[in-house]
Amino acid sequence: MSQTYELKAEARERVGKGSAREIRRNGKVPAVIYGDKQPPVSITLSYKEIFQRIHGGSFLTTVATIDVDGKKIRVLPKDFQLEPVRDFVYHVDFLRVGKNTMVNVAIPVHFVNEDEAPGLKRGGVLNVVRHEVEFNCPANAIPDAIEIDLTGRDIGDSIHISAVTLPEGVHPVIHDRDFTIATIAGSSAMKPEPEEGEEAGAEEEAEEETETEE
Incomplete structure (x- = not known):
């Protein structure tokens, strides 16, 4: 606060x-x-x-x-x-x-641990749908921001309000649906994942080249 x-x-x-x-x-x-x-x-x-x-x-x-x-x-x-x-x-x-006043306020959304999101490491893009979310909360305990942890998030993941840990007494004003706050989408700059067997094949090829040189 x-x-x-x-x-x-x-x-x-x-x-x-x-x-x-x-x-x-x-x-x-x-x-x-x-x-x-x-x-x-x-x-x-x-x-x-x-x-x-x-x-x-x-x-x-x-x-x-x-x-x-x-x-x-x-x-x-x-x-x-x-x-x-x-x-x-x-x-x-x-x-x-x-003392007991409840208010509706728009609170900014902050994202943390971007370095721990596999989708972003591979070149994916964080698409923020809502930079602020309106919450009902005690007037004397309004949070400065709502933090969303991106640890483990991958390409194609959607982050909904139900997945966010909120402070006590803080509730979204929209309560009739599990709305989306952000998604992780692919981009042209993404690093392709090796297909099954590609890594093993690359290792065998490297071994063959070494033997030939010897």
Whole structure:
């Protein structure tokens, strides 16, 4: 799980397009905190600070604490809007999280032990079908990534979600089918496997050449 962090914010009473434009002109970002069966709270954030968090990675999968005029609220960023032309941070939505809050998040997939996959050693290609998978998990225990071990994987193998060891409490949102995450496919650069008898024949030929030289 990514390390949590804290953001300073100010509560805002005025809402609407006019108020949001004024906030942006003052170098800040309008945002809202909602959820956990409590009324939404409209806030403003430092543009520089929220920009760095968004572009620093793992923004939507890391629980944060927002200090709103001295009141601290634990949240999970759920969405953010960027101005389409200048890539300017326009607005941020935060979900208030409690002790038992469950959330749906897209978690990246990482592959390990590629050197231990016979299919890749022979020139096969790892075809990643899903670079991220959406999971339902506790808000306080969101994994940074899901690891898939490629040890022993060969040409033609498909890796399905059922073959992946998941952390406790983490479940795929798609649960009605055993979907594919990756496959190992052949390629033109593959090293051909010797057919049965070829290795023995090569050894006999080498022995004959040695005897002839002698």
